[in-house]
Amino acid sequence: MHRIYLHPLPVRIWHWINAAVCVTLLLTGVQLRYVGLIDVVSFRTAVSIHNWTGLALIANFFLWLGYYLGSPRIRTYHAEPNPVKYFQGSLSQLVYYSFGIFKRAPEPFHPAVNSKFNPLQAMTYQILMLLIIPVQAITGLMLWNLLGFSKAVAFFGGVRVIDTVHVLIFIFFAFYIPAHFYLGTLGRKPITHFREMFTGYEEAEPAEPPPRSSGVGPAE
Secondary structure, three states: OEEEEOOOHHHHHHHHHHHHHHHHHHHHHHHHHOOOOOOOOOHHHHHHHHHHHHHHHHHHHHHHHHHHHOOHHHHHHOOOOOHHHHHHHHHHHHHHHHOHHHHOOOOOOOOEOOEOOOHHHHHHHHHHHHHHHHHHHHHHHHHHOOOOOHHHHHHOOOHHHHHHHHHHHHHHHHHHHHHHHHHHOOOOOOOHHHHHHHHOEEEEOOOOOOOOOOOOOOOO
């Protein structure tokens, strides 16, 4: 069994900050949405926490974007340039998650230094990071300062449209976070993948081929 350095320190720090921020936004968002039914803290405090945490999410997003744009590891999101093979790999991974894993079928994908994401992960994370989170951040900023963004709010159809989009993405995350946590338990042991996000190393099966060298050292 050999170890592959897949998660450098900057990415691990970003990941856990993002996790804490998203959970905090989800919890405060629930209280703000259901005023009077859930009152863990005061409404004013919940609004303040939600707003400041939202700004932290935006700052953390730009740290992620800057790191990947300036790092050779951006190739981890595009390890398979062939669209047909990319689609086939995504389909195989989806079948594995849906059925194969319950039948102890072999995993269709094995991570390497320059391809740590399976095709389905790469596609999902790109949609999440380049579309869903930016839209949620933009709509959140508009709702935070309706007067300052009044022209933009009017352009996109008014407060009701902005709020609806923001809430729909909130509902998406309410399902995504538990699903992400569940998938994180599918390692050799339930804590394996969580431990990897602290140590940075993944232990590969002996039958797997040795990791491909990037030629640039262990950078995410």
